Amino acid sequence: MATRTAPEDFSALVQSRRSLRDFLPTPVPPEVLDAILADANAAPSWSNTQPYRVAMASGAVRDRLQSALTSRFDQGMAAQRGGWFGKLKLLATPGAMPDGDYKVNLEYPEDLQPQRRATGHALYELLHIGRKDQAAREAQMRRNFEFFGAPTALFIFVHSGLKEFSALDAGIFAQTLMLSAHARCAKPSRSHHTTSCCVASLWATRQTTPSTPSTPAGPRHKAGRFPPARSGQSG
Numbered sequence: 001m002a003t004r005t006a007p008e009d010f011s012a013l014v015q016s017r018r019s020l021r022d023f024l025p026t027p028v029p030p031e032v033l034d035a036i037l038a039d040a041n042a043a044p045s046w047s048n049t050q051p052y053r054v055a056m057a058s059g060a061v062r063d064r065l066q067s068a069l070t071s072r073f074d075q076g077m078a079a080q081r082g083g084w085f086g087k088l089k090l091l092a093t094p095g096a097m098p099d100g101d102y103k104v105n106l107e108y109p110e111d112l113q114p115q116r117r118a119t120g121h122a123l124y125e126l127l128h129i130g131r132k133d134q135a136a137r138e139a140q141m142r143r144n145f146e147f148f149g150a151p152t153a154l155f156i157f158v159h160s161g162l163k164e165f166s167a168l169d170a171g172i173f174a175q176t177l178m179l180s181a182h183a184r185c186a187k188p189s190r191s192h193h194t195t196s197c198c199v200a201s202l203w204a205t206r207q208t209t210p211s212t213p214s215t216p217a218g219p220r221h222k223a224g225r226f227p228p229a230r231s232g233q234s235g
Contacts, residue, residue: 023150040177045169051159052170069145
């Protein structure tokens with residue numbers, strides 16, 4: 001039988017969640033990660049298909065990913081500072097250009113600019129980074145690719161066959177995951193570990209037809225798709 005949550009408790013949880021930009025390096029225990037992923041696995045999706053895969057990176061794997069991502073970021077920034085020659089050099093460098101499945105170069109719609117600018121202004125004011133301090137702004141942008149110091153990074157890959165609908169399902173999954181992580185926020189002690197999240201949009205897809213059938217990967221979900229959701233969770 002479903003457990004009823006008090007509306008005021010749920011409202012407090014949702015309204016107190018924040019997107020953080022700095023994390024402690026303290027490793028998150030496996031059992032905490034498992035619990036967060038189990039909660040996220042209950043998120044609804046179109047026809048209960050769960051059209052996404054999740055990869056978890058901690059330790060040496062996470063560090064290698066950070067090194068690769070920051071290296072590409074540094075190359076891109078150097079190319080911008082180098083003018084046309086720098087950009088041509090970047091184009092000629094194998095593996096230097098982003099190869100995502102979705103084009104992310106866009107202009108923010110004018111009606112959304114006020115919120116975007118207000119958020120950016122508040123963030124950089126908090127960090128004491130001036131508008132003309134290009135080096136500091138670049139260093140802060142680089143933190144995205146350092147996972148803001150978080151000890152664990154999760155990558156969500158959507159199914160190309162469902163196009164934008166897959167991204168919608170992945171967004172619901174991500175929100176459920178973030179709320180679960182936020183619910184476990186506590187003052188660090190011998191028995192509690194603080195968890196929270198930040199989302200970065202680095203788009204990729206998984207193939208429409210995998211070369212081998214997807215199978216549950218066991219309790220840590222290290223590979224493949226999550227086990228099927230319980231009944232009654234379809235979108």
